[in-house]
Amino acid sequence: AQKVTQAQTEISVVEKEDVTLDCVYETRDTTYYLFWYKQPPSGELVFLIRRNSFDEQNEISGRYSWNFQKSTSSFNFTITASQVVDSAVYFCALNDYKLSFGAGTTVTVRA
């Protein structure tokens, strides 16, 4: 069974629009960690943000923000005022016992 579900396969926006990426996860553990990674066209995965299961406070870091809701097992990620350089595949990941990734969402930002 898929532990991390990213329902959006592809998103296309025009520059300066906001982009929200959905992530739903499944775990029986009470202690776990959630991550978002970015894979630009160059191919190497880059860590973006992390959240632990005890901290539901939502945060903003630059143009990135995230919304963690334990009640719905969701960990959504928003890019504000998107730029062409944000074009990439974005992966949500869960680490409870092993590090599991979703299928990824391809974001295309058009100039």
Place this chain on the structure above:
Amino acid sequence: DVKVTQSSRYLVKRTGEKVFLECVQDMDHENMFWYRQDPGLGLRLIYFSYDVKMKEKGDIPEGYSVSREKKERFSLILESASTNQTSMYLCASNLGAGGRDTEAFFGQGTRLTVV
């Protein structure tokens, strides 16, 4: 900077060959992982290791084995390569016992083609 280095960027092998994919990290990380990445399926965990000589099956271990004789090196072995193992293979490592709370660092990937 953390460096995770995979021995080959591109590899072409014949069906039935034994294939070794090597991964080395230079930051003394306890945990290492092997994934394969296929379009529409994301990253799927093949095997992972939390310590030297220790290994655990991931979600798709069939047809693969691993070896971790030294802390910095984690090898993925395809005992008898098949065409359905054509894929991009990614190695990763992270820090800490259990390592659930630290981000993973990834290698550049090995694109393996089995013909």
